[in-house]
Amino acid sequence: MPSNVRHLTSAHGDASFEACVVPYLDAAYNLARWLAHDDADAQDVVQESMLRAFRYFHSFHGGDARVWLLAIVRNTFYSLRAKTASDAAHETIDEETHVLVDEQPSPEARALISVDIEALQTALENLPHPLREAIVLRELEECSYKEIAAITGQKIGTVMSRLARARERLKTELSHCSTEACRHDVR
Incomplete structure (x- = not known):
């Protein structure tokens, strides 16, 4: 995670911020990465989010610090996205960041796993x-x-509906991909 964010917390010596929020830095980056589609943009979102979290930590009155931080990350992403008029997010996947490392499977099995992950x-x-x-x-x-x-600031029913739709779309797209793979299978 951005070292300058970790440095910020220790430079100001606020142990309670560091204890409450910094443990969720990886979760913040993960959400930012999936929203931004780009490592550099995700790092910018996380850095800005951590600055906002640090600046407004006095308004945090307990509760779940992870939820509080992830809400800041989400809001920061959409704020920064709104500022940049173009939504030209990079659509490439950094395969080096998302490689499944497993030395057990054969090269053929690894190739199939790679296709599934991709x-x-x-x-x-x-x-x-x-x-x-x-x-x-x-x-x-x-x-x-x-x-x-x-x-997200949504009702639980909306969350459940979005999850159901997301799962259905993933299922449809992934089953379409496996159908395509079977169609091209040479036997």
């Missing part, structure tokens, strides 16, 4: 932002429906 990443990238953020918060960050509702 298909899942592509399917996630193709989801609209509201559906992507819901599925990332639920499945990757393991937030509860209530936590997702707090982070």
Whole structure:
């Protein structure tokens, strides 16, 4: 994670901020990465989010610091996105960041696993932002429906609906990908 963010907390010596918020830096980056589609943009979002969290830490009155920070990350992303009139987010996937490292499978098995991961990443990238953020918060960050509702400012019913739609779209796209693979299978 950005070292200048870690340095900021120790430079100001605010141990309670460091104890409450900094442990969730990886979760903040993960959400920012999925929203921004780009490592550099995600780092910018996280850095700005941590600055905002630090600046307004006095207004945090307990509760779940992870939910509080993820809400700041989400809001920061959309604020920064609104400032840049173009939504020309980079659609490339940094494969080096998302490589599955496993020395057990054979090269053939690794190739198949790679295709599956690439298909899942592509399917996630193709989801609209509201559906992507819901599925990332639920499945990757393991937030509860209530936590997702707090982070996104939506009702729990809306969160559940978005998750259902996101899962259905992922299922459809991934089953389409596997059908395509079977069609091209040489036997």
